[in-house]
Structures are given as structure tokens and as C-alpha cells.
Amino acid sequence: MLELTGLRRTFGDLVALDDVSFTVPEGTIVGFVGPNGAGKTTAMRIALGVLTPDAGEVRWRGEPVDAQMRRRFGYMPEERGLYPRMRVLDQLVYLARLHGLARSDARRRAEQTIEVLGVADRAKDRVEALSLGNQQRVQLASALVHEPDLLVLDEPFSGLDPVGVDVLSGVLRRQATNHGVPVVFSSHQLELVERLCDAVVLIDGGRIVAQGTIDGLRARRERRRFLVKVRGAGDGWYDSIPGVELTEATADGVVLELADDVDEQRVLDLARASGDVERFGPVRATLAELFREVVGA
Amino acid sequence: MSDEARHERVSEPTRVSEPRPTDRGAWRLVAARDFTVRLRDKGFIISTAITLTVLSTLILLGAYGGGDAPTYRLGVVRVTDEAITAIEEAGAGQGIEIFTVPFGDELVATASVRTGDLDALLLADGGLLGLDTVPAELAQIVRDAAARGRISAALDDAGVAPSQIEELLDRPGVEVRTLEPQDPNRDQNAGIAFVAVLLAYGQLFGYGVWVATGVIEEKASRVVEILLSTIRPRQLLAGKIAGIGLLGIVQLVFIATFAITLSLATGALELPGAAIGIALVVLAWFVMGFAFYAGLFAVSGSLVSRMEELQNAMVPINLIIFVSFFISIGALQDPGSTLATAASVLPFSSALAMPVRIALGSATAPQIVLSIVLLLAGTAALVPLSARIYSGAVLKTGSRVKLRDAWRSAASERTHPTTEG
Numbered sequence: 001m002l003e004l005t006g007l008r009r010t011f012g013d014l015v016a017l018d019d020v021s022f023t024v025p026e027g028t029i030v031g032f033v034g035p036n037g038a039g040k041t042t043a044m045r046i047a048l049g050v051l052t053p054d055a056g057e058v059r060w061r062g063e064p065v066d067a068q069m070r071r072r073f074g075y076m077p078e079e080r081g082l083y084p085r086m087r088v089l090d091q092l093v094y095l096a097r098l099h100g101l102a103r104s105d106a107r108r109r110a111e112q113t114i115e116v117l118g119v120a121d122r123a124k125d126r127v128e129a130l131s132l133g134n135q136q137r138v139q140l141a142s143a144l145v146h147e148p149d150l151l152v153l154d155e156p157f158s159g160l161d162p163v164g165v166d167v168l169s170g171v172l173r174r175q176a177t178n179h180g181v182p183v184v185f186s187s188h189q190l191e192l193v194e195r196l197c198d199a200v201v202l203i204d205g206g207r208i209v210a211q212g213t214i215d216g217l218r219a220r221r222e223r224r225r226f227l228v229k230v231r232g233a234g235d236g237w238y239d240s241i242p243g244v245e246l247t248e249a250t251a252d253g254v255v256l257e258l259a260d261d262v263d264e265q266r267v268l269d270l271a272r273a274s275g276d277v278e279r280f281g282p283v284r285a286t287l288a289e290l291f292r293e294v295v296g297a
Numbered sequence: 298m299s300d301e302a303r304h305e306r307v308s309e310p311t312r313v314s315e316p317r318p319t320d321r322g323a324w325r326l327v328a329a330r331d332f333t334v335r336l337r338d339k340g341f342i343i344s345t346a347i348t349l350t351v352l353s354t355l356i357l358l359g360a361y362g363g364g365d366a367p368t369y370r371l372g373v374v375r376v377t378d379e380a381i382t383a384i385e386e387a388g389a390g391q392g393i394e395i396f397t398v399p400f401g402d403e404l405v406a407t408a409s410v411r412t413g414d415l416d417a418l419l420l421a422d423g424g425l426l427g428l429d430t431v432p433a434e435l436a437q438i439v440r441d442a443a444a445r446g447r448i449s450a451a452l453d454d455a456g457v458a459p460s461q462i463e464e465l466l467d468r469p470g471v472e473v474r475t476l477e478p479q480d481p482n483r484d485q486n487a488g489i490a491f492v493a494v495l496l497a498y499g500q501l502f503g504y505g506v507w508v509a510t511g512v513i514e515e516k517a518s519r520v521v522e523i524l525l526s527t528i529r530p531r532q533l534l535a536g537k538i539a540g541i542g543l544l545g546i547v548q549l550v551f552i553a554t555f556a557i558t559l560s561l562a563t564g565a566l567e568l569p570g571a572a573i574g575i576a577l578v579v580l581a582w583f584v585m586g587f588a589f590y591a592g593l594f595a596v597s598g599s600l601v602s603r604m605e606e607l608q609n610a611m612v613p614i615n616l617i618i619f620v621s622f623f624i625s626i627g628a629l630q631d632p633g634s635t636l637a638t639a640a641s642v643l644p645f646s647s648a649l650a651m652p653v654r655i656a657l658g659s660a661t662a663p664q665i666v667l668s669i670v671l672l673l674a675g676t677a678a679l680v681p682l683s684a685r686i687y688s689g690a691v692l693k694t695g696s697r698v699k700l701r702d703a704w705r706s707a708a709s710e711r712t713h714p715t716t717e718g
Contacts, residue, residue: 071527075523081521095527098528
């Protein structure tokens with residue numbers, strides 16, 4: 001388990017992180033979500049030790065993280081970086097060996113990793129000769145090549161085509177489920193986060209504003225909304241019900257928000273009384289909606 | 298790639314053998330990469346080829362062209378045969394060959410001076426005519442010959458027997474002896490030392506710049522963030538310096554072996570002992586000098602983010618190496634001067650100056666020992682400073698990093714990039 005506890009970091013007057021704490025348990029994929037400049041990259045850099053916090057600490061399996069543990073982490077920085085003139089396979093073998101793998105293991109793992117990520121046919125090419133999408137795949141390979149104990153990936157999906165997104169999703173899922181590797185990644189693709197992650201951490205302005213499973217966030221944050229379609233009822237049939245407000249009218253019906261003390265069964269009764277109810281059900285908030293609500297944008 | 302079967306095959310748990318617990322040996326991996334990448338670099342192969350070509354040319358020139366005693370062409374207008382013979386003999390006495398070309402007409406002879414066919418023209422009145430100048434050596438010989446003629450004539454007039462005159466004039470006047478005799482091979486050694494200091498200068502400078510550009514390459518491509526999330530800055534720095542330095546040594550040994558072999562084969566060099574000795578001395582001081590300078594080059598590289606800014610960042614260190622190169626060239630003429638002696642002992646310049654003084658036999662044992670001790674001590678003092686500034690600066694991209702900021706932010710082992718996210 002990776003634990004970040006009470007992290008604080010300032011750059012001059014800017015408070016990049018303010019008392020940031022969250023955990024990434026074994027076998028769990030955690031989505032790290034927040035607007036640009038919220039502090040995601042700073043937190044990840046601190047976790048990887050390329051940045052020191054002003055306060056707080058990072059623990060791995062209960063111990064403060066040191067250089068030896070970090071060598072077993074897999075990291076994809078926000079600013080991508082590889083040797084542009086080095087060949088793909090050579091580069092991955094080199095990085096695997098820096099992570100402590102023996103020569104033969106490093107080579108085998110490098111070959112496996114580019115195979116999985118679909119760039120095996122570019123093994124002998126220089127990185128600079130690859131398309132951006134393929135460079136991204138090699139970058140991911142560099143984070144995975146040494147079979148890390150932990151994965152910290154900053155925007156790993158940006159720049160990938162839909163096939164690449166599927167491949168990477170599969171890789172992360174297997175790392176977490178089959179190998180018990182904790183995975184934390186940041187992304188602005190909230191649908192993807194929703195689909196892939198077991199838990200999310202929402203950060204805004206350097207502070208954690210919400211964290212937990214997506215269902216848990218929904219339960220806590222979700223407004224009570226129902227999509228209702230009543231055939232034969234005039235517009236505004238719900239106007240007379242206290243505590244019910246129209247939030248959206250769509251072709252599929254109207255979205256009504258119910259106040260906490262309103263019983264949805266009573267609304268259903270009134271709907272029936274107004275006409276034929278074709279549709280009546282709760283609206284599940286998407287992560288994007290939860291995000292907007294929490295961030296207040 | 299969406300082939301599920303393939304995924305399953307390769308995602309089998311292939312736990313690798315237990316990794317080494319620390320990054321202590323990581324510098325060797327870094328060194329091996331920096332060494333091999335540059336060994337295969339086109340620029341390296343081309344620069345080696347150019348160096349070998351230039352050296353071969355120098356050696357072949359030394360073996361087959363020039364190198365003989367100087368010769369002069371002296372035009373004479375209406376000068377007696379005795380006087381001509383006297384001049385030729387005086388030249389031969391000093392190992393200088395003088396061809397005399399008689400002219401009947403002064404105007405024709407003057408034209409030959411103008412075209413450069415003659416080095417000088419001896420006129421009937423005893424004057425010497427040159428184009429813009431007359432070689433001092435030649436003028437002295439002509440003057441001596443004339444004086445000898447006059448003295449001889451005067452003695453003859455005074456009734457001195459011709460055999461006696463000859464004996465008086467030819468008796469060796471002053472025998473030269475020295476307290477510390479010069480090495481008879483000094484001229485040859487000076488030649489070798491000149492080539493050696495030129496090579497050492499190119500090597501120190503070129504490989505130092507390679508360290509700096511290597512640092513910038515990693516910084517600009519941002520790969521440094523991945524590297525430093527894996528190994529510590531000191532490991533990266535040590536590996537880079539070791540790998541590039543080793544390549545410098547290999548190249549220097551290769552070039553020296555080539556040059557000495559070619560010199561022996563062509564006869565440009567008769568005894569290899571001195572040349573090998575000088576090559577070894579240059580190599581030893583290159584290794585120490587490179588260790589001394591490389592950290593500074595790495596620091597210059599870590600302070601900037603783009604190649605274009607490197608030139609400015611390297612100015613101070615370039616200046617130091619450049620000045621010590623010039624002092625060393627000067628030391629070829631006067632290896633015992635105070636300046637040369639000081640330069641050969643101080644660590645900022647000894648890498649180039651000391652080999653010259655050793656080659657010319659001018660350095661004393663205590664000076665050599667002091668030079669080594671100071672250079673090693675200087676390196677030992679400089680490396681931690683360089684490593685700390687490098688650690689503090691190498692992750693900072695954007696504008697040029699101030700030395701003081703780099704120093705401060707490296708207060709802990711790890712470092713702080715300026716970009717926030």
C-alpha cells in the first residue's frame with residue numbers, strides 16, 4: 001500500500017499541495033482527478049522522490065520510502081522523457097537494468113513489454129523516428145519493464161488512440177488484479193477513470209476535495225434526481241409538488257431533482273395521475289458531474 | 298495488439314530474479330551506456346579520423362620533408378671569388394648551406410630578389426639587399442666572412458705568415474660548457490610534447506564539452522526525471538563522467554599508439570622510448586585533469602536547458618583551459634620560467650603544463666609530486682561541490698538556474714523542479 005500523509009509543498013508563494021493525504025491499496029487502481037494546476041503532478045513527483053515535500057511523508061508498505069524501494073516503482077512523468085536517439089529495445093533494456101534487473105531478465109522483460117504494448121515491430125527503431133502515439137507506448141513500456149511493485153502514471157492515456165487506450169486499460173487491470181500492484185494514475189478522461197478505477201481521489205487547488213469509491217462518492221454527493229416520462233401529461237405537471245424542481249428537459253423525459261424530504265413514491269403516484277408513465281428511474285451521476293459539482297466549476 | 302491470447306501469454310507472472318537491493322552499482326550501467334553510445338556516434342568516428350589524418354601528415358612531413366639544415370640563395374654582383382668562397386665556408390662551418398648565384402647586372406639581380414628567387418643580394422659595395430628583410434642568420438654569416446677577409450688582409454699586410462693567420466682565425470674561440478646539460482633529444486622531445494599538449498588540450502576540452510552536452514541532452518529530453526526516480530543524482534553524474542572519460546582515454550591511447558607506430562615505421566622517430574614516456578605522462582595527467590574539470594562541465598550543463606545557452610555557461614571553464622593551454626605552449630620555449638612552473642603545479646592548469654615540463658626534463662621530482670597531490674586534492678574538493686550543484690539544478694527546466702539556488706535546493710539528497718503541476 002502506498003500512503004501519502006499530510007503532504008505540503010509550496011513553490012514561492014504558490015501552495016501546490018496543502019495537507020494532501022490518500023492511499024493506494026494493493027491491487028487497486030486509483031484515479032487521480034483534478035483540474036489543471038490542482039497539484040496532481042506535484043503529488044506524484046513527491047511520491048517518486050524527484051521532489052521533496054515541505055511537510056508530510058510518503059510510506060510504502062508501512063515504511064518511509066527510500067531509494068531502494070523507489071527503484072521498484074514504475075513511473076511515467078508528466079513530461080515524457082526518453083533518449084530520442086536510442087533504439088527502443090536498447091533503451092528499455094537499459095532502464096530495466098537501472099531498475100536492478102540482471103542483463104538477461106532485462107532483455108526478456110523489454111521484449112515482453114513492447115509485445116504487450118504493440119510496439120514490438122519498432123524494437124530496432126530510434127525513439128525519435130516513432131509517431132507520438134508509439135513514443136507514448138514506449139514511455140509506458142519504460143514504466144512497466146521492470147515489473148514494478150507500484151505504478152504511478154501521470155496522464156498515461158493522453159495521446160493514445162482508442163486501441164491504445166484499450167491495451168493500456170487491460171495492462172493496468174491485469175497489473176492490479178493478477179499481480180496485486182497498486183496503480184495510481186491521473187487523467188482528464190473521466191469516463192475512462194469511471195470505467196477503470198476502483199477508487200478516485202479528487203484534488204482541487206492543492207487540497208483533496210473528495211476520495212473513495214465512485215459509488216461511495218455518489219452516495220455522498222449525488223443529488224436525488226429522477227428521469228420521468230409521462231405520456232399525455234401537460235408540461236409542468238410536477239410544478240404543484242413541493243420540493244420538486246426541474247433540472248433538465250430532454251427527449252427522454254424530464255429530469256426532476258427531489259428535495260431530501262420528498263418521497264419518490266408520492267411523485268410516482270402524481271405522475272400516474274397525470275398520464276401514462278413510460279419511464280421513472282433514478283439518474284446516476286457520472287464522474288464528470290460529480291467532479292463538476294465538487295470542484296464547483 | 299487487442300489480441301487477448303497474446304496478452305495472457307506475456308502477462309504471465311514472470312517475476313524476475315531478486316533485484317540488487319541498492320543503486321550502488323548503477324553508475325557502471327550509466328557509464329557503459331555513455332561509453333557505447335558515443336563510441337558508435339558518427340561525430341566521434343569522424344573526429345578520430347581527422348585527428349589521425351592531421352597527425353599522419355605531421356609525422357610524414359617530419360620524416361620526409363624539411364627537417365634538414367636551412368639553405369639560402371644569395372645573389373652576388375661583382376664580388377671576388379675569395380669573398381664568395383669565404384661566405385660559403387662560413388655558412389658550412391655553421392651547418393648552413395649557401396648557394397651563391399653570380400650576376401653581372403645589378404638590375405637583373407634586384408629583379409630576382411623581388412620575385413623571391415633570392416633570399417638576399419650581396420652588392421659590390423658590401424651592402425646586403427633583401428626584399429623586406431634579410432634572414433638574420435644569413436646577414437651574420439656574410440658579415441663574419443667580410444670581417445674575416447679584412448682581418449686576414451690586415452695580418453697579411455703586417456707580414457704574418459699565411460699559415461699562422463689561418464691558425465689564428467680558425468682556432469676555436471669559446472668552448473661552451475653547461476652545469477645542467479640539456480637533453481640532446483630536447484628538440485625532438487619538444488616536438489613530441491607540442492603534439493601531445495595539442496592532443497591533451499583537444500581531449501580535455503572536447504570530452505568536457507561532451508559531459509556538458511550529455512547532461513543537457515538528458516535534461517532537455519526530460520529523461521532525467523525517469524533516471525532520477527530510479528537512481529540518485531550522484532550515481533548518474535559519476536557514471537556519465539566515468540563513461541565519457543573512459544572513451545577519452547581509449548581514444549588517446551589509440552591515437553598515441555598509432556602516431557608512435559607510424560613515426561617508427563617512417564623513421565620520423567628513431568627511439569620510441571621518449572615518445573612512449575611522454576604519451577604515458579600526458580595520459581596520466583589527462584585522467585587526473587579530466588576528473589578535475591568534468592564535474593565543472595557537468596555543472597555548466599545542468600544550469601541551462603538548451604544547447605544554445607551552454608556556450609555562455611561554459612565561458613569561465615573554457616577560459617581556464619584555454620589559458621593553461623597557452624601557458625603550456627609557452628612552456629615549450631621556456632619550461633623553467635616562473636609562470637610555467639606555477640602553472641604546472643596549480644591544479645587549474647597542471648593537466649596541460651606539467652606534461653610539457655616533464656617532457657622537456659625541466660620538472661623536478663618535488664614539483665611533480667606536488668602537482669599530483671594538488672590535482673587530486675582539488676578534484677576531491679570539487680567533485681562533491683559539483684555533484685551537489687548538479688543535483689540541485691538538473692531537474693529545473695526553463696530559465697537558467699542560479700548557482701545559489703541550485704546549491705540551496707540540493708540541501709537534501711533529492712531535488713526540486715521549478716515547474717509545478
